Amino acid sequence: MADHSSKLDIVQATAALKSLRSLRNNVGTLFHSLTEGIGLQLGQDSKESRFVAELQQQLVTVQSGVKEFEEAINNVDSVQVNLGNSGHLNQDCTPDALHLYESLVTSYRWTDNLTEYSGYATTLLSQNALKRSTLIHAKRRRLQPSSQNVAPQTIDSVINQVCRSLGDNVKIETFRPYGSSTVLQITLGKIMKGIVVLKRLMVEWVVVKGATEELIEDGKIDMWGESRYKVFRKVTENANAAMLHFYSPAYPELAIRSFLTWFNSYQSLFTSPCKKCGHHLHNLLPPTWRDLRTLDPYHEDCKP
Amino acid sequence: MGVIVLQLFAVPDGKSGPQVIEMLTKRVIALGAVLSGSFIVDCETYSSTASLGAPRSVHLLHNSETPASVFALLEAASGNKTVALVADNLFDLLMLKLSNFYTAKKQTKIESRGPRFEAGDFLVKLGSVTMGPAFKGILVEVEYQACSLPAACWDLIREFMQGFLGGCVPSTPPQYIQNRFGDMLGTIDGINQYLEQFNAFRKTTGIR
Numbered sequence: 001m002a003d004h005s006s007k008l009d010i011v012q013a014t015a016a017l018k019s020l021r022s023l024r025n026n027v028g029t030l031f032h033s034l035t036e037g038i039g040l041q042l043g044q045d046s047k048e049s050r051f052v053a054e055l056q057q058q059l060v061t062v063q064s065g066v067k068e069f070e071e072a073i074n075n076v077d078s079v080q081v082n083l084g085n086s087g088h089l090n091q092d093c094t095p096d097a098l099h100l101y102e103s104l105v106t107s108y109r110w111t112d113n114l115t116e117y118s119g120y121a122t123t124l125l126s127q128n129a130l131k132r133s134t135l136i137h138a139k140r141r142r143l144q145p146s147s148q149n150v151a152p153q154t155i156d157s158v159i160n161q162v163c164r165s166l167g168d169n170v171k172i173e174t175f176r177p178y179g180s181s182t183v184l185q186i187t188l189g190k191i192m193k194g195i196v197v198l199k200r201l202m203v204e205w206v207v208v209k210g211a212t213e214e215l216i217e218d219g220k221i222d223m224w225g226e227s228r229y230k231v232f233r234k235v236t237e238n239a240n241a242a243m244l245h246f247y248s249p250a251y252p253e254l255a256i257r258s259f260l261t262w263f264n265s266y267q268s269l270f271t272s273p274c275k276k277c278g279h280h281l282h283n284l285l286p287p288t289w290r291d292l293r294t295l296d297p298y299h300e301d302c303k304p
Numbered sequence: 305m306g307v308i309v310l311q312l313f314a315v316p317d318g319k320s321g322p323q324v325i326e327m328l329t330k331r332v333i334a335l336g337a338v339l340s341g342s343f344i345v346d347c348e349t350y351s352s353t354a355s356l357g358a359p360r361s362v363h364l365l366h367n368s369e370t371p372a373s374v375f376a377l378l379e380a381a382s383g384n385k386t387v388a389l390v391a392d393n394l395f396d397l398l399m400l401k402l403s404n405f406y407t408a409k410k411q412t413k414i415e416s417r418g419p420r421f422e423a424g425d426f427l428v429k430l431g432s433v434t435m436g437p438a439f440k441g442i443l444v445e446v447e448y449q450a451c452s453l454p455a456a457c458w459d460l461i462r463e464f465m466q467g468f469l470g471g472c473v474p475s476t477p478p479q480y481i482q483n484r485f486g487d488m489l490g491t492i493d494g495i496n497q498y499l500e501q502f503n504a505f506r507k508t509t510g511i512r
Contacts, residue, residue: 284424
C-alpha cells in the first residue's frame, strides 16, 4: 500500500510516527523498571515508596504519550479508498481472498493516476502543436496524383493553348518519335530553334540551336548535338538551369507554361541590350540570361 | 551563314596599308579574337563581245571561305541589278571556253587578302585591296555567324565593330543591308557587297 501512504499528509504522518515511537519507548522503559526494579541509592529507607512514585511517574508519561499519539493520529487525514461493496472482501477470512482487496485498491490507484497523468499530457501536447510540413504536402499530393499519367491529347491541348498565348512569332510542333515521350520543336521567329523533350508534362531535356542550323538529321531529330555557335550553347546551358527552376511535379501545367513563356523571351536575344550594363556584348556574347521572373535580359556576368 | 558587313577603313595620311593592318590586328586581338589563317576574295570581270548586242559584264568572284564555289554575277541589262549564279569550280574552265562571247578585261583583276580572326561567334577579316600591283585600300569584313537576320543583330555587330574600328562605323547599316533588313542573309550577300566595293575601288584612282 505504498501508493496509499504516498497520498497522506507527510508532515502529519511523520509527527504521528514520532509520537508512536516515543510512546513505545516510554512503555518499554516502564516494563523495564517493572521487571528489573529500582536499585537502592542514597537514603534507602523508603524502598517501596520510591518504587511506587517512580512507577507512577512513568505511567503518567505513558498516558500523556498515548494522548499525544491519539491527537496526532486524528490529525492525519485518512485517505481511505471506498470501493463500495467490494469492501466486504476485506472481511473474508479465507487465505486465498486475503490479498484480494489490497490488490484491488492498488489497481484502482494505478488507473486513477493514469487518468490524471494523461490529462496533464493532453494539455501540454495541445499547447505545443506538432505541425509537420510533410503531412500537409502529403494531403496536397493526394489531390493531384495525375502528373505521372497524362494522356497525349491533354499534352497537345496544353501545348496548343500555351503556343496561342505566346503570339504568332512562335511555332511549336510536337512529335512522338519514341512512343509516349513528347518532343517539341520550338521555332522563335528567325532567331533560334529549340528542342524540348517532355516526360508526361515535365521538361526533361532542352537543346537550343541557331535559326539556320538543322534540327533533323537523316530523318531523325538530333536532340543530343550541340549548336555550332557559342551563344546558343550558352542559351542551352541557361535553358537547362531554367528547366530545373520551373520543375514542379505538383503543378506540371503551370511549370511548362512558365518555362515556355520564359523561353519565348529569347526572341529579343540579339536586339535587347543588357539591363545592367546597357551594352549588347560582353565577352563577345549578347545577353544570354533572362531573369526567371521579370524576363529581363542580362549578361552571364551581370546577373543580379 | 550569318550577317556579313563590309566596311571600308580609310587609310590615314602618312600610313601604309601594312601599318594599318598591323594596328587593326592589335586591336582585334585585344578584343579577344584569335588568328585563324588568312583569307582571299578575288574578282575578275569579263565583258561581252559585240556579237551579243549591248555590252554586259560578268563578274567572277572566289571566296576562300567557300572554296568549292565560284560566284558569277551578271549585270542585268537595265538598272544596277545583278543576276547571281553560284557554281562549282569548273565554271572557271567553262569561262575559258566562252572566250568567244566574254573576254576578260585586262588589268582589272582585283582582290582583297589578309588575316582572318575568330572572336566568339564573330569572324573578322582584315583585307588589303590590291588591283594588279597597286594597293587600293583596306576592307574590313565582319560576320556574325549566329544570326542571319540584320534587323535583329545590326546593333550587336555595330557595337562590336566600333570596338576596334572606332568612329568610322556609321550608326545606320550600309545601304545594301538596309535594303534587305528583314531578310535572312547568306554568303551571296557578302559577295555582292564585295563586288560593290570593288567597283567603287576601280572607279577611284589612288588609295581610298
